[in-house]
Amino acid sequence: MMTVKQVSDISGVSIRTLRYYDRIGLLSPAEHTEAGYRLYDDAALERLQQILLFRELEFPLKDIIAIMESPTYDRKQALAQQIELLELKRQHLDDLIAFARGIKMIGVRAVDFSAFDTSKIDEYTKRAKEKWGNTKAYEEFSHKKRTSEENERLMEDFAQLFAEFGELKGGSPESSEAQAMVKKLQGFITEHFYTCTDEILSGLGKMYAADSEFREHINSAGGKGTAEFAAKAIAVYCGE
Structure with a gap:
């Protein structure tokens, strides 16, 4: 017994x-x-663990009271369902972490934050989930399922792109090499995150230079002045 x-x-x-609870x-x-x-046995x-x-x-x-006091309550079945719901959670x-990394690295700030599904996982009570309006970019981004290891490798590859930009920063941003890097960056974002139109790319470019957090992160990969x-x-690539 335990007190x-x-x-x-x-x-x-x-x-x-x-x-x-008592x-x-x-x-x-x-x-x-x-x-x-009060004294509690095993x-x-x-029951407290459940x-x-x-x-x-x-x-x-x-x-919880209604579930656990139900005559049909099966502890083993409930545990299996809890494991499934915890995996969903x-x-x-993981999706939110990946999205946050996207915000930090590539400027997904352009995406409407109402896109987050704020509803709680509740398959037992079948409560209606809130649905928020998603932008097309976020819908593409959120449907790309990756493990945390895959996300880490992706962020490393993304940082490498800016390291390559850093190697060119002594030249002209209008050079063929620099323009090829921009095209490579746009293709990378489109392939791994969301369709990066010229309009979105233009907005990202402005953010890379103006936002201190983005500037610091990019410069850490390619050296001072890379952002x-x-x-x-x-x-130049977007014709501005």
Whole structure:
């Protein structure tokens, strides 16, 4: 048997929350001492683990009670479903991480941030998910599924492009070599992220030179002045 404090220590759930769970009938102690202190056995701890998994999936307490008190509740089946939903949540987070890296590296700031699906994964209660308007560019970007390792390699390849820009920055942005690099950059973005039209490319070029964060990131790959050179080469390519 474990006291409420011991359970709190090993689970990270506050004593106040454990008492609240008892009060609403979600998690009751196995017994009480003569002094009235709660004591929890292995079965109670196992139930707490199930509760915490549901909470990690952002299920409301009332739904957790309804699920776990249902006569058809099957612990093994519920665990399998929890694993599946956690994997979906992990994929969602991987997508957000990839998108954030895109914002940092290639300027996906042009994309409407309402494109994020902010709804919670909730297959049990079948709640309607919110749908936000997506831009075409983001739709293309979000449908490209990659592992975290693939994303890291992609960012390395993208940085290499600016390293190549850096090797040319001593020359003219109008040179055939510089213009070929711009074309290569546009093709890379189109292949791996979204269709990079001349209009989008022009906006990215302006952002590379004007935004301190982008400028610093690009210059770290190609050396000081690379971001400004790439921006000028892009402007020439786009006929500005």
